[in-house]
Amino acid sequence: MTTGGPQRDEEQRPLRRAPQLAVLLEGGDRKGLLHDMTAAILRHSGDIVSVEIVERGARSAVYWELDGIDDPEGLERAFLDIDVVDSLRRLPTMFQVYGKRIIVVGAGAQVGQVALGAIGEADRHNIRGEKISVDTIPIVGEEDLANAVRAVARLPRAVAVVLAGSLMGGEVTEAVEEVKGRGILVVSLNMAGSVPKHADLVVTDPVQAGVMTVMAVASTASFDIARVRGHHF
C-alpha cells in the first residue's frame, strides 16, 4: 500500500520519521555554547538530527532534534548543568507537527494551482491522522530554479518536489537527477524542455499533479508510485 518513493527515501535518509527527542534550551549566550552541548550529546551517545538557533545574542534559544540517546533524563540534566542554560522544554518534533513536506517550485500561476490540489488532498489525509505539509516557492530563471530543486535534498522532512512551469531543462534537469539520487520523488507538469523526461511522474493538470503527489507520499493512500512511474497523465 505504501509507495516506491517513500520506501526509497526511508532506506536512504535519516529524516523521514520523528526523532526520539526534541528539546528547546534557553538561557544566556556565549562562544562555545553549542560545542558544550554537542559534548553532552556525545557523552550520552546521541545522534544529532538537526539544530536550529532560535535566538542569539543577549539570550540564547537552541532547538535540538536528537536520536539514539540511552538516557534522555541524564542528557537533560547534563544540558541544565551547562553554566548559561536556564531552562529546558521537551517539545513535539517538527515531524510530529508538520510531517512530510512536498515542495512546489516554478511559475506563480501554476504553483498556485498545484498547491490548491495538494493542500486539498493533504487536508483529507491529515484529518485521518497523516501529517503532510505543502511548501512552495514561485521562482523563475534556470539558475534559481535549479538551486531551489537541488536544495530540496537538504530540506528537513522533504519527500517530493513538483516542478510547475511551462519550460524547464538544462541545469534544472541536472538538479532533478541529483535529488532523485537522494531519494526525492520528482513530479513534473507536462511541459516543454527535458524535465518531464527525467521526472518520476508527469501530470498535465496542475491540480491533479498536486493531488497525485500527496497520494504518492501519504501512508494513508493506496496509490503505488511504482505502478505509474514514468507514466504521463
Add this chain to the structure above:
Amino acid sequence: MTTGGPQRDEEQRPLRRAPQLAVLLEGGDRKGLLHDMTAAILRHSGDIVSVEIVERGARSAVYWELDGIDDPEGLERAFLDIDVVDSLRRLPTMFQVYGKRIIVVGAGAQVGQVALGAIGEADRHNIRGEKISVDTIPIVGEEDLANAVRAVARLPRAVAVVLAGSLMGGEVTEAVEEVKGRGILVVSLNMAGSVPKHADLVVTDPVQAGVMTVMAVASTASFDIARVRGHHF
C-alpha cells in the same frame, strides 16, 4: 518602506538574513563526527546558525550554515582534516534559495485560497529579486493547530503565520501570543473565536489575506504593517 513586522524580527532573531557560509560536508560516518566539526567551528570563532544531517549511516552528509568566521578557507581546511570527511562544497544558503517564509495553517479549503493569494503575490515580488516562500499545513483540532502555530517560531526563516479557518481560540490564541513575542507577524482570517482579537491584522477574504501578508513581509513592497496593525479588512 519596510514594515513593522520584519523590523521587529530582524532585531530579535538571527535567522532573517543570509548567513556568511553554507557548506555540505560528505564522507564516512562515526560517533563524535558532529562534535569534531563543532570543535573546528569554535576554533575559527564561527557561530552556528543551523545544521541538517542530510545522510547518516554508511555515509554522512552534513549541511552547515555558519556566521562570524574569521577565515572561511582555514575552517574549510579544518573540516577536510577530519578523518572521515572526504569532500566539501560551498552552497547558496537556504535564505538565498528560498528566502523568507510565510506559514499558512488551518482548514484545507481556506488554506488553499490563502496560499493562492500569497503565491500569486510572492511571484510578483520574487520576479523583482525578492525571495518569499509560502508554506502550508492543512490541520484541524485545537492542540494540533496550537502546536503548528507555536513551532513557527522554531522554523528557519519564518517571518509570518496566517491562521486560515472559521473558529480558533483557547490554546491557539496562547500560541499566537507566544509567536508574536518571538517577532512573528500574525495574520488571521475574520473568524469566530478569540484569535482575530490577538492577531496583528485581520482580513476577511482569504486571497487578500495571502496577498497582504506577502506585502507586509516583502522588502520590495510599500505596505507598512505599522499603519494597519489591528485593522480589520
